[in-house]
Amino acid sequence: MPTLDDLRRTLGRIDGRGYKAYKDLEGSYQAGEFLLHVDHVQGDPFAAPSRIRVQVPQERAQFPRGLFSTPVRRLALRDYLARAFARAIEAVVRRRRGMGTSGLIAVDAGGQEVLDRSAVGMDPRMIEVRFVMGLPAAGRSVLGREAEAMFCTELPQIVRRALFFANLPAAEVEAFVDCVEDQEALRAALGERGLVAFVGDGAILPRRSGVDERPLGQGAVAFEAPSSLAVEVPVPNRGRIRGMGIPQGVTLIVGGGFHGKSTLLRALERGVYAHVPGDGRELVAALPGAVKIRAEDGREVTQVNISPFITHLPLGRDTARFSTENASGSTSQAANIMEALEVGASLLLIDEDTSATNFMIRDRRMQALVAKAKEPITPFLDKVRQLFKELGVSTILVMGGSGDYFDVADTVLMMDEYRPRDVTGEARAVIRRYGSGREPEGGEAFGAVTPRAPLPEGFDPSRGRREARIDAKGLQTIVFGTTAIDLSCVEQLVAPSQTRAIGELIHYYAEHYADGRRPLREGLGQALRDLDARGFDVLGPGKRGDLARPRIFELAAAVNRLRTLQVRLSRRQDGA
Ligand code: ADP
Numbered sequence: 001m002p003t004l005d006d007l008r009r010t011l012g013r014i015d016g017r018g019y020k021a022y023k024d025l026e027g028s029y030q031a032g033e034f035l036l037h038v039d040h041v042q043g044d045p046f047a048a049p050s051r052i053r054v055q056v057p058q059e060r061a062q063f064p065r066g067l068f069s070t071p072v073r074r075l076a077l078r079d080y081l082a083r084a085f086a087r088a089i090e091a092v093v094r095r096r097r098g099m100g101t102s103g104l105i106a107v108d109a110g111g112q113e114v115l116d117r118s119a120v121g122m123d124p125r126m127i128e129v130r131f132v133m134g135l136p137a138a139g140r141s142v143l144g145r146e147a148e149a150m151f152c153t154e155l156p157q158i159v160r161r162a163l164f165f166a167n168l169p170a171a172e173v174e175a176f177v178d179c180v181e182d183q184e185a186l187r188a189a190l191g192e193r194g195l196v197a198f199v200g201d202g203a204i205l206p207r208r209s210g211v212d213e214r215p216l217g218q219g220a221v222a223f224e225a226p227s228s229l230a231v232e233v234p235v236p237n238r239g240r241i242r243g244m245g246i247p248q249g250v251t252l253i254v255g256g257g258f259h260g261k262s263t264l265l266r267a268l269e270r271g272v273y274a275h276v277p278g279d280g281r282e283l284v285a286a287l288p289g290a291v292k293i294r295a296e297d298g299r300e301v302t303q304v305n306i307s308p309f310i311t312h313l314p315l316g317r318d319t320a321r322f323s324t325e326n327a328s329g330s331t332s333q334a335a336n337i338m339e340a341l342e343v344g345a346s347l348l349l350i351d352e353d354t355s356a357t358n359f360m361i362r363d364r365r366m367q368a369l370v371a372k373a374k375e376p377i378t379p380f381l382d383k384v385r386q387l388f389k390e391l392g393v394s395t396i397l398v399m400g401g402s403g404d405y406f407d408v409a410d411t412v413l414m415m416d417e418y419r420p421r422d423v424t425g426e427a428r429a430v431i432r433r434y435g436s437g438r439e440p441e442g443g444e445a446f447g448a449v450t451p452r453a454p455l456p457e458g459f460d461p462s463r464g465r466r467e468a469r470i471d472a473k474g475l476q477t478i479v480f481g482t483t484a485i486d487l488s489c490v491e492q493l494v495a496p497s498q499t500r501a502i503g504e505l506i507h508y509y510a511e512h513y514a515d516g517r518r519p520l521r522e523g524l525g526q527a528l529r530d531l532d533a534r535g536f537d538v539l540g541p542g543k544r545g546d547l548a549r550p551r552i553f554e555l556a557a558a559v560n561r562l563r564t565l566q567v568r569l570s571r572r573q574d575g576a
């Protein structure tokens with residue numbers, strides 16, 4: 001195998017030549033303590049930077065087995081190493097070295113959430129990091145000396161700093177891995193304890209701003225569980241942790257405006273992921289099947305059975321197989337719920353701030369004025385208990401605007417100057433004092449969740465002469481062939497790497513499992529199981545380091561927002 005000296009010689013030879021000469025670097029090198037793979041060289045200094053990998057044998061890296069002895073600990077260590085690699089880049093790479101991306105070294109290290117990323121891989125023999133480098137250029141010609149400094153000086157320093165255990169702060173690494181392990185144990189323990197969510201004492205829920213997910217510093221009020229809802233959960237490293245357990249069923253979060261209701265709900269939404277130590281939400285957990293539901297007018301809907309919520313539309317439009325290119329607030333919210341149920345949601349998280357009013361409530365006076373027969377919408381209020389009783393699906397709902405929900409709540413939590421109070425008893429007393437006077441409108445049963453089977457012809461990633469053009473634009477948009485998928489209302493998507501992976505996963509799913517017979521849930525589940533079993537490279541040959549595993553809910557949400565989607569309804573339930 002060529003060595004770094006060979007790489008140096010190549011750089012000497014191509015110095016000053018046209019940028020394309022950098023292609024000569026592609027290949028693998030024995031770089032002393034590690035292997036260097038130049039997988040793909042960018043076409044010009046302004047194109048996406050070059051894709052590079054390093055591999056360090058475990059004998060050299062010397063990580064104690066205990067740090068990656070279980071799948072959860074390994075995932076945590078991989079996430080930590082991506083961050084350590086990013087920090088080392090920060091410390092070592094000091095200069096811009098030319099135009100465009102020249103001099104750049106970057107790794108996908110993520111934000112506050114700990115995710116399964118393709119940036120760092122690990123097995124018992126090897127640690128692998130995938131990253132990008134901007135190969136330096138002046139005009140369109142190779143700057144060989146600058147490239148040499150990057151490959152032969154900076155990179156070995158980065159590798160040594162970030163991937164050799166002896167050079168890392170051991171206590172910090174262990175604390176990180178332990179912390180993530182505790183979080184996953186906490187989340188896994190919820191179900192058997194009859195809980196759907198947990199918020200640890202001392203948690204810091206508010207964020208710095210709408211665009212800064214780091215914890216609010218000054219003035220943040222730490223969370224403290226009301227004693228009636230306090231539980232202790234044992235976790236492997238920290239021992240027992242105390243906090244508020246939210247039981248299964250229907251939970252209402254009430255309280256005056258600006259008292260911290262939405263902040264609590266947002267923390268619960270993110271509680272499906274582990275967080276980095278110091279985030280403030282390390283001890284916030286929600287069921288893995290927790291799905292944020294909101295209104296999303298304007299979205300595309302393809303043959304979704306929304307009849308549990310909406311029937312008898314004017315002009316006789318069918319709501320058992322409802323399609324629209326431009327959903328209203330209420331139909332979009334109904335579709336979002338039914339689609340989440342279709343792929344296995346176990347907990348719905350809803351905030352009145354982002355809900356359609358007519359989907360949520362219909363009070364006595366409105367019932368008196370507009371007869372049930374003239375109102376296609378059955379409000380969520382009349383369905384939320386059936387959801388729990390018949391399907392076992394719990395709901396946590398922020399509702400400051402309507403006390404009619406007291407009738408259907410198992411637990412009522414009040415946020416009072418950022419402090420939670422259990423006001424279930426008080427809400428019961430209010431019910432006795434003031435009846436809602438409503439007529440129940442929910443009918444006998446919740447209704448059918450109809451599985452759909454996507455057809456392969458609904459997925460066409462081609463564009464012009466290119467067979468597959470799939471691209472993510474930041475967090476919220478996927479370009480799939482000639483169509484764009486808008487994910488701006490899919491609020492539990494947390495990293496652009498997830499968005500990129502979703503684009504690739506849709507293509508993989510379409511090629512392997514979308515056959516017009518297999519229900520969506522099964523097909524997407526199978527695609528994710530393949531990813532888990534065989535790694536990110538099932539998605540393509542590019543050895544990409546910029547992907548992160550999404551949940552089935554966000555993956556399904558993207559499929560459901562694809563404007564070209566075509567589905568067949570399951571036979572069994574047709575016409576239900
Ligand atoms: P609500 O939904 O009840 O109207 P929000 O959750 O939107 O209230 O919170 C209002 C403001 O209070 C936000 O700016 C938020 O960052 C801040 N906030 C929320 N919780 C806390 C807390 N525990 N400590 C300090 N500030 C908080």
Ligand code: MG
Pocket residue numbers: 261262263353
């Ligand atoms: Mg709010």
